[in-house]
Amino acid sequence: MRLIMSILWLGICTLSLQAQLSNKLELTDVFEMEFVSDPQISPSGEHIVYVRNFKDIMTDRNLSNLWIVNFDGTNNHPLTTGNQNDFQPRWSPDGKKIVYKSNKGGSTQFYLRWMDSGAESKLTNLVQSASAASWSPSGKYLAFTMFVPKSSSPPLVKMPAKPPGAKWNKPPIYIDDFKYRADGQGYLKQGNQQIFVLSVDGGTPRQITNFEANHGSPQWSKDEKSLVFHANRHENAETEPRNLEIYTVSLETGNVKALTDRHGPDANPIISPDGTKIAYLGNDERYLGYQLTRLYVMNADGSDSRLISGDLDRDVGNIYWGADNKSIYFKYDDEGDTKLASINLDGKVNDLTNHLGGLSLGRPYGGSSFSATANGQYAFTLGTWEHPADLAVGQNGSSNRLTHLNDDLFAAKKIGEVEEIWYESSFDKKKVQGWICKPPNFDPNKKYPLLLEIHGGPFSNYGNRFSAEVQMYAAAGYVVLYTNPRGSTSYGEDFGNLIHHNYPGQDYDDLMSGVDAVIEKGYVDENNLYVTGGSGGGVLTAWIVGNTDRFKAAVVAKPVINWYSFVLYADNPGTYYKYWFPGKPWEHLEHYMKRSPISLVKNVKTPTMLLTGEADMRTPIPESEQYYAALKLEGVETAMVRIPGAYHGIAARPSNLMAKVAYVLGWFEKYRNP
Numbered sequence: 001m002r003l004i005m006s007i008l009w010l011g012i013c014t015l016s017l018q019a020q021l022s023n024k025l026e027l028t029d030v031f032e033m034e035f036v037s038d039p040q041i042s043p044s045g046e047h048i049v050y051v052r053n054f055k056d057i058m059t060d061r062n063l064s065n066l067w068i069v070n071f072d073g074t075n076n077h078p079l080t081t082g083n084q085n086d087f088q089p090r091w092s093p094d095g096k097k098i099v100y101k102s103n104k105g106g107s108t109q110f111y112l113r114w115m116d117s118g119a120e121s122k123l124t125n126l127v128q129s130a131s132a133a134s135w136s137p138s139g140k141y142l143a144f145t146m147f148v149p150k151s152s153s154p155p156l157v158k159m160p161a162k163p164p165g166a167k168w169n170k171p172p173i174y175i176d177d178f179k180y181r182a183d184g185q186g187y188l189k190q191g192n193q194q195i196f197v198l199s200v201d202g203g204t205p206r207q208i209t210n211f212e213a214n215h216g217s218p219q220w221s222k223d224e225k226s227l228v229f230h231a232n233r234h235e236n237a238e239t240e241p242r243n244l245e246i247y248t249v250s251l252e253t254g255n256v257k258a259l260t261d262r263h264g265p266d267a268n269p270i271i272s273p274d275g276t277k278i279a280y281l282g283n284d285e286r287y288l289g290y291q292l293t294r295l296y297v298m299n300a301d302g303s304d305s306r307l308i309s310g311d312l313d314r315d316v317g318n319i320y321w322g323a324d325n326k327s328i329y330f331k332y333d334d335e336g337d338t339k340l341a342s343i344n345l346d347g348k349v350n351d352l353t354n355h356l357g358g359l360s361l362g363r364p365y366g367g368s369s370f371s372a373t374a375n376g377q378y379a380f381t382l383g384t385w386e387h388p389a390d391l392a393v394g395q396n397g398s399s400n401r402l403t404h405l406n407d408d409l410f411a412a413k414k415i416g417e418v419e420e421i422w423y424e425s426s427f428d429k430k431k432v433q434g435w436i437c438k439p440p441n442f443d444p445n446k447k448y449p450l451l452l453e454i455h456g457g458p459f460s461n462y463g464n465r466f467s468a469e470v471q472m473y474a475a476a477g478y479v480v481l482y483t484n485p486r487g488s489t490s491y492g493e494d495f496g497n498l499i500h501h502n503y504p505g506q507d508y509d510d511l512m513s514g515v516d517a518v519i520e521k522g523y524v525d526e527n528n529l530y531v532t533g534g535s536g537g538g539v540l541t542a543w544i545v546g547n548t549d550r551f552k553a554a555v556v557a558k559p560v561i562n563w564y565s566f567v568l569y570a571d572n573p574g575t576y577y578k579y580w581f582p583g584k585p586w587e588h589l590e591h592y593m594k595r596s597p598i599s600l601v602k603n604v605k606t607p608t609m610l611l612t613g614e615a616d617m618r619t620p621i622p623e624s625e626q627y628y629a630a631l632k633l634e635g636v637e638t639a640m641v642r643i644p645g646a647y648h649g650i651a652a653r654p655s656n657l658m659a660k661v662a663y664v665l666g667w668f669e670k671y672r673n674p
Contacts, residue, residue, distance in 0.1 A: 025610070026467075027472065028057070028658070029409060030657055031055045031674075034388070036367050036390055036405065037389060038089070038430075039051075039391055040090060040091055041372065041377060041378065041379040042095045045187050047068055047069070047071065048068065048070075051064070051065075051067075052064060060084075060653050061654075063083055064084075064085050065079070065082070066079040067325045069402055072471055082104060084102060084103055085103050085108075090132060091135075092139040093139045093534070096139075097113060097114065097131045099123070100115050100133070101112070102379060105446050107126070108130075110122075110142070110144075111123060112200060112356060112485070115643070117668050123142075123198065123203065126146060130147075130627055131144050131146070131193070135220070138224060141197055141199055141220075142198045142200060144196055144288070147191070147192070148191050151190070167510070168208075181617050183617040183648045192214050192215070194207055194210065195207070195227060195252055195414060196208060196251070199229075209249060211488075212408075213566055215229050215230075216229060217269060220271070222274070222275025223275070227249050230244045230246055230247070230267040230280075232245070233245070233258075233274060237384065241574050242264070243265065244265045244267045245259070245276065246258070246267070247259060248302075259301070260280075260282075260302065262282075263285045264285035264430045265281075266282040267280065267281055268319065270328075272321045274325050277298065277325065279296070279299050279319050280295075280319075281317070282294065282394055284439070287579055288500055289459065289487075289503070290487070290489065291493070292491060293317065294309050294316060308328070309347065313493060314334055317331050317332065318330060319349055321357070327341065327342050327345075329342050329378065331370060334490055336490055337490075338366050339354045340354070340370055351394075355464075356368035356380050357465055357466075359381060359383070360467075361657075362427065363453075364385070364576070365465070365468060368380065369381050369535065376394065376395055379391065380392055381394070382463065383465050385417075385435070385466055390402070390403045393591045404560070416437045416443065418435050419436045419437075419438070420433070424513065425509050426513045426516075427513075428506070430498075432486070434514050434517075435481075437473075437479070439474045439475065439478065440474065443523075444521075445523075448523055450479070450480075450519070450524045450529050452514070452515055452531040452533075453480055453482045453533060454482070455536065456538070457487070457489075457535065459482050459489055461489045462483070463490075470602075473665065477640070481518050483511060485511050485540075486498035486499055486505075486506060486507050487499035502595075504597075511544065514528065527673055528672055528673050529552060530552055531554045532664055535619055538556045539559050540552075541557075542556045542608075543597050543600065545606040546597055552607075553667055556610050556624070557581060557611045557664075558618075559612075560596075560597075561630075562623065562625070563593075567585060567591050571623065600625070601634055604634065605636065607667075609664075611624075612624040612641075612643040614643060615645055616648045618648035624640060628640045643659065
């Protein structure tokens with residue numbers, strides 16, 4: 001850790017000494033960046049409560065408070081203050097109260113706030129983590145899910161007692177669960193998420209479900225006699241983890257009834273205002289690498305289920321009913337842009353606004369959130385390449401930006417301009433979309449080094465969104481190219497599945513064609529090309545240096561190098577082998593190795609750095625260690641950077657985001673031609 005911080009500090013000093021009098025972004029500016037998340041519009045549409053996220057440079061923590069603003073943008077002020085995390089605000093049906101979660105008392109609990117007086121009450125003293133609360137229609141009760149540990153089974157073995165005063169090792173840990181660890185959580189305790197109901201007058205939460213399955217998204221029936229939720233309560237849930245169903249549970253008897261029964265995920269149920277219908281998300285399981293999330297509507301008793309979004313070749317997310325019980329608000333990604341739309345029960349889509357985003361501060365992914373009232377007003381996170389998420393509102397297709405959280409920072413810092421680019425793949429002439437971020441004070445008559453930055457997933461997308469990483473690469477003098485090669489979402493199911501059982505594949509050609517397209521513009525130095533990417537982008541970076549020597553240096557972040565070891569060692573053993581491959585590794589040895597970057601290591605000549613979190617359980621660090629050893633054996637210039645305590649989301653802590661950028665730039669500068 002000391003070595004990492006020393007090198008990071010050197011990187012900061014190296015970049016900062018020349019920048020002290022400049023207007024370019026520096027690494028420590030990460031701590032100055034704020035963004036809006038989870039905007040919740042009141043039932044009347046008059047007010048929006050939102051989460052304002054900020055960072056503390058002294059404790060290296062991400063923090064958040066609640067703010068409130070009128071729909072017209074006036075009277076914007078904090079509801080909570082302090083170096084803590086206040087989040088997940090939810091309005092009561094009458095708009096007079098909000099419930100939210102906060103760790104201001106040391107542990108995360110539910111708090112109730114009266115909006116007229118500002119009085120607050122701590123509702124819970126939970127010992128386990130809980131989900132966001134769902135209000136009952138009368139406003140008298142809350143429903144939520146909370147982890148309930150499983151009762152301990154008799155031990156398999158009984159160890160003899162140690163002598164008095166003896167110091168033995170901690171006892172062995174006995175594991176017999178199929179999924180026993182998860183990235184971001186570590187080794188899992190035995191137990192499940194169960195549904196609870198709590199009176200807003202306080203008291204003890206009442207447990208409603210007690211089945212060994214994770215229950216999610218509880219929603220109240222109109223008469224408050226039952227809840228609908230999703231869960232995988234099938235006997236083969238471990239090996240078919242995506243096979244969720246919609247259920248209803250009686251609050252009086254505890255009886256549970258399945259409302260759906262198809263093979264495939266059915267989740268996130270939302271009950272219509274009149275209580276007669278349920279909208280939900282899902283698809284028919286086909287074991288494709290990429291399957292669209294579609295919108296369905298059924299009667300409240302589970303009858304007459306029908307597909308609503310069948311004509312929309314895009315994923316549907318975050319659904320809200322309209323007041324007429326005939327329209328539903330949702331968001332979807334389209335060509336790297338996130339849109340807010342409504343759809344009627346006949347499947348007609350009406351786009352309302354775009355540029356939802358800004359929640360992924362590090363890289364230009366599509367994170368966003370919104371809420372809507374039954375009468376058609378909405379609040380959303382607005383994000384473009386110019387700024388992280390701010391708050392915006394709209395109605396009937398018109399929108400208005402209400403906050404400018406980072407104007408104080410960007411008034412003194414000039415960021416790189418982003419240009420959209422479309423080009424043809426050399427493989428089959430398919431159109432591929434990308435973006436070019438140019439250094440501040442860009443001069444088209446000069447020659448710049450080019451940095452290709454590749455997204456992960458692989459089923460995800462980059463877009464016209466702010467990225468601290470991309471902007472800091474541009475501030476260091478690089479033209480940065482990021483694209484959505486085949487396999488990316490937001491271009492339809494067929495485009496996404498061009499890499500089905502074929503990853504990496506011709507996505508390599510799409511990326512190289514993008515590099516060629518930027519070079520043709522005349523301002524790139526062909527002798528100074530660099531490549532990096534994380535997760536799926538790390539896979540493709542390793543694949544690239546195994547297929548070409550055109551790049552001066554590469555940084556492979558949190559990669560998969562050997563698919564055989566990955567599907568058995570990553571945190572979802574019941575998933576990857578059946579969606580990304582034709583079967584289990586030992587049944588398809590040749591296919592697994594053919595797609596593994598380790599198979600190309602003998603071709604690598606490019607100086608290549610590995611960078612991975614030591615606690616990563618999605619693409620575990622042994623993947624990087626394998627590649628590092630292989631490159632060393634082949635005499636390739638290489639280094640390995642291990643981020644202590646970091647899961648797959650390396651940049652979850654501000655200093656880790658800075659460290660990642662500093663090491664990427666440090667490695668590239670080592671090999672950069674003057």
